[in-house]
Amino acid sequence: MIGQNAGSPFPGLPDARITPLLLIAHADGERTDGLRRARLSLGLPEPIIVSYEQLLAGVPLHAAAEKAGLPTGTAPFIRLDAPGEHFGVERALIALGSPEHDDGDSLLPLRERRDPYRLSEKAALSLQEQPIRLMHPSQWFRGFCRLLDRIRGEALQAWPQARFWHDPADIATMFDKRACHRHLSAAGVKVPTLLAEPETLTGYEAVREAMLGKRIHRVFLKLAFGSGASGIIAYQINPKTGAEIATTTMGAEVYVQRPGIFYNSKKVRSLTDSESIRTLIGYLCGHGIHAERWIPKASLDGRPLDLRQLVAFGEAGHTVVRVGESPITNLHLRSQRVTPAASGLSDEVLTAAKNEALAVMRAFPASFSAGIDVLTERHTGQPYIADVNPFGDLLRRVLHDGLDPYAWEMQRWTESGGAEADTDTIGSLQGGTQE
Known part of the structure; x- marks a missing residue:
């Protein structure tokens, strides 16, 4: 197959030296700039960039790619990056998730669920930016899955030989914590015990009943498709007493005659008021909740820690240890970054965490990288997978083999291409033709 190497350890993986990288991302931003610099540092051409805004405006993928410089008839390697941190894209995805665009939702996990307070396309497009507000997350995710399905279909129609860095169906599964937990558990990857099937957790009372019935008295409750600690309650x-504590960054403003406003304050606080806790848990259950046993984490100086482990092309690379001030250890919540050597974790525990992260990617053989959150049990060192982020390679100020994450990923892709590329093949692709 042209542009692909029989010697590659990954069958069908395009050769990095002769295959254009088509990047679907925000045209500007830290991620896109990082990938561009990484490729140039390794002597590779800049990525061909198609923006989410173009696709959401209705521009066909192949037309946008060719306008950006992809030679006609050349099958690219397609990488999607994170669609977040851009309100225009967020709003357009909510609009795409509206009832008017119902097209079967083939990539949407648990698609039989109805989104609460569904917005029409017109109402979605009239939304105004409110930076900390949780804005229709289930409808956003429905729209994102519809866009993934469209990208997959248009790519395979335009370039039947094209491959994806992350298979769009895998992205949808990784993004949905319920589906990802189910997928990893079936593959034998170690994940925290599920409290209950998400379909049964219909509200606050159902969550408490499941906890008391199974004698699981400490859980993590997660918005199924949240990121950056958004929608998480420890x-x-x-x-014996029924007393409760909810540690979270979530807050709410509740109204009598219209839906409440829920937000992510980016400040961790502990709630003991049952009515406030009921409101927040009800919100998660309405949009989609994932509930799992709270694993006591390893700690450093009494503070809980976990790891973000980058895996790409079958190898574990950059590791960031996050030491938290609370059970929620995301770095933007005043958590401290430390090196693995300074974490207090033994080499055996760190190796086990890396091996479990590698097992995650073996469970997704059609995808080539992810940032994987791994926690280690305080007493046994047993690793558990807490989250799988297909776009989790934005790791600042950390090197592996002297390379930043993007450069390391590009080098891994290059090395995974196997034998030297055939010069006749290079010439035919540069000429814009394909045999």
């Missing part, structure tokens, strides 16, 4: 109840 929740515990006293089985």
Whole structure:
């Protein structure tokens, strides 16, 4: 197959030296700039960039790619990057998730669920930016899955030989914590025990009943498609007194005659008021909740820690240890970054964490990288997978083999291409033709 190497350890993986990288991302931003610099540092051409805004405006993928410089008839290697941190894109995805665009939702996990407070396309497009507000997350995710399905279909129609860095169906599964937990568990990857099937967790009472019935008194409750600690509650109840504590960044403004406003304050606080906790848990259950046993984490100086492990093309690379001030350890919540050597974790525990992260990617054989959150049990060192982020390679100020994450990923792709490329093949692709 042209542009692909029989010697590659990944069958069908395009050769990095002769295959254009088509990047679907925000045209400007730290991620796109990082990928561009990484490729140039390795002597590779700049990526061909198609923006989410173009696709959401209705521009066909192949037309946008050729306008950006992809030679006609050349099958690219297609990488999608994170669609977040851009309100225009967020709003357009909510609009795409509206009832008017119902097209079967083939990539949407648990697609039989109805989104609460569904917005029409017109209402979605009239939304105004409110930076900390959780804005129709289930409808956003429905729209994102519809866009993934469209990208997959248009790519395979335009370039039947094209490959994806992350298979769009895998992105949808990784993004949905319920589906990802189910997928990893079936593959034998170690994940925290599920409290209950998400379909049964219909509200606050159902969550408490499941906890008391299974004697699981400490759980993590997660918005199924949240990121950056958005929509996470570390929740515990006293089985004797019924007293409860919810540690979270979430907050709410509740109204009598219209839907409440829910937001992510980016400040961790602990709630003991049952009515406030009921409101927040009800919101998660309405949009989609994932509930799992709270694993006691390893700690450093009494502070809980976990790891973000980057895996690409079958190898574990950059590791960032996050030491938290609370059970929620995301770095933007005042958590401290430390090196693995300074974490207090033994070499055996760190190796086990890397091996579990590698097992995650073996469970997604059609995708080539992810940032994987791994926690280690305080007493046994047993690793558990807490989250899988297909776009989790934005890791600042950390090197592996002397390379930043993007450069390391590009080098891994190059090395995974196997034998030397055939010069006749290079010439035919540069000429814009394909045999």
